[in-house]
Amino acid sequence: MSEATKTPSPLLLDMKNICIEGFADERWHPIIKGVDLQLNRGEVLGLIGESGAGKSTLGKAAMGYTQPGCRITQGEVWFDGQDLAQAKTREKRAIWGTRISYVAQSAAASFNPAHRLIDQTIRASKRLSDRNEAELRRDAIELFDALNLPEPETIGQRYPHQVSGGQLQRVMTAMAMSSLPDLIIFDEPTTALDVTTQVEVLASIRNIVSQFNTAAIYITHDLAVVAQMADRIKVLRYGEEVEQADTRTMLSDPKQDYTKSLWSVRSLEKPGHASDDVLLAIENIDAAYGTAKVLHDVSIKLPRGRTVAVVGESGSGKSTAARVITGLLPQSKGSVTFDGQALPPKLSNRSKEQLRRIQMIYQMADTAMNPRQTVGQIIGRPLEFYLGLRGKEQERRVIELLEMIELDASFYDRLPDELSGGQKQRICIARALAAEPDIIICDEVTSALDQIVQEGILNLLQRLQNEFGIAYLFITHDIATVRAISDEIVVMWQGKVVEQGMKNEILSPPHPAYSELLLSSVPEMNPDWLDTLLTRREAGGEGVIKAQD
């Protein structure tokens, strides 16, 4: 070979001035308004922003794909010398799954329930002419092994419903890697996972991406996660780029106010205050759904006017404890004492006064309100039911409550559909407040909200506590939220209380093994956090990563 080997251009993907529109309410709305995106071979770009910022839409557009009901109206998507925005479907299909792969948010919904995992893993790469099936199967098993999946030899023979969510997410990464693509789009791959599982998946993804020098676009709304994964970060808002910089610069020195505000949410914190004035105590509670026992000997104390955060993974029994307190699920053993009195286990045996004093706010404000009732009716109902307020008097009180939650009288006649996510959650808070309760149980009330909106809601709840002395039982899986709002913390695991104590005590070592695993798994903004954690865990000092989750 006399000819000098050409070095391929380092630029793999070049998106120029992309505009995308979506069809809704009989007309086209802009979703992405002229965004540029460049990606070099082997580089990982983090794409962050609130929901509705257009992250996923832009990520899919990098493949030349738009969801049904959307269209690329302008711009070019140059992938290795080919404009995917103009390419024919047939040409794009030849690239999808082989040179560009996609990893979806919900692995459980993104696997076809009718096919075995291994067949889905190698489905796309089978189309590559230079690979035969036996070889692909062998490689897939190696990938399963590299991704720390249990029983890599046989796990592929299972169906999607036979493995856990964290395992599925890793199989999906194996599926994306199977064809050794140049580019992988990760679309919130760990958002649906518990923190303890998330760590393992993040580590697996990062290892495999660097091992094969694959370029990736990593989409997430979690800043701490993106800090671990990306070389460079691009911030999106309302379909436009806010700013971009390499990860360390972006974290230490964000330029735009919007980015700074994203960063600042995490620093919300309050000192915990102790109190011995116990308002609600559940003692030695056992509870079961049918024959499946969910709570084992659970005891929690909630002091008057304080916030107790209940933390734990999904399935740890947090919400079930709330159902026992509210009487929705009568306990099979143990007692619930409220203000010195024993509460009847069954909802129907409780007095109206007892019901009034314990209120609840839910995660999905959408489904917790009747979509056909106006805000006035929604907040007015508990006023009439508990306090007997009607007519003008009721209306006046509703408006007072609206002002308390930092909205105004103009919301009185609106329907839930006309409100934003944060406003809806505020209406739910006002509805709980209307009953003038002593306790409000908050079940993951900020989980479905964007970070900035979260901050607003948390500040509001804190203000209401300061003014009215309401006690909160705050159920969450998010440690940042716990830091921001709680006085005391209860850690739950597999239906048992691991520990309860003041926030400062629980959050500072030494911890019981599970608390340690949980707390250390919460991603931090420091880009070296994951490395440090993995090194520490490998050294065997604390909580070893379990291969099975």
Add this chain to the structure above:
Amino acid sequence: MLRLFEVIGKRLLLGFVTLFIVSLLIFSAISLLPGDFAQAVLGQSATEDTLAAFRAGLGLDKPLIQRYFDWIVGVMRGDFGSSFSGRNSSGFDLSRPVLEIMAPKLRNTVFLALVTAVIAVPLALILGLLTALFRNSIFDRSANGLTLTTISAPEFFLAYILIIGFGGLLPTIANVKPDMGLFERLRLVALPTITLTLVIVAHMMRMTRAAIINLLASPYIEMARLSGASQTEIIFRHALPNAWAPIATVIAFNLAYLVVGVVVVEVVFTYEGIGKLMVDSVGSRDIPVVQACALIFAATYILLNLLADLIGIFTNPRLLHPR
């Protein structure tokens, strides 16, 4: 695997229980029918004594519960009793066993149902898949429009239109005889088959289309698309395997209709089927035949629905491969 057999066993058992309850309903409903067979045969002038003797001869004087048990025990042995017709006041019993009367008619009905099913089911499936594949195209809209029109028109109307249109080419009277060859039979049932096909295709086709389109919105279909699968692959490999349960249900429903609901078509084409037999027997108060027909109809429904359920189970990996 064990769990699977358990499920199948449970379904079978439930099927039998249902059939038992239906037999009770049939028997009591028929006992409530107005009119009296003895009176109908012997006429208004018969004396009370002759009527009573005649009833005793048929066992109609026994209490209802005993009559039910006599009947159901016989049915379980495969004996549906003797027809009432052929008996008269003269004392000669010319009646024939119900089974002997019913068998050739049942055979005719099943023949017509099978021929129709062989044409209509694949046609409906193919049309359903194609309309899903080319959703909102002109082909989709015209196929939907056309099948909706044929399902909306009354059967006898469709039948007469076909007779007017094709009467010159195909026989309009389907008087099949037991000794006819297969080809001759097929020629005779051509028009009834087309009529029934037009009636049942729309339902099956639209259900297939809806089941597939419903699945096309699921994340795993988008995932398949993003891994480069073609539209055909998406429909056949990714959507269809998950759509069998609803499709099987609607097919079972329509096949049952082919056995149970064809009386109008049989009458129009004077086809000697079981639907016509049942209607005639109701007219002549021939209770044993009516009961037998009703029981066969019920069994057909139960059996076909059972099959659909089993297909639903066998195509569901969650049941087939439990955790």
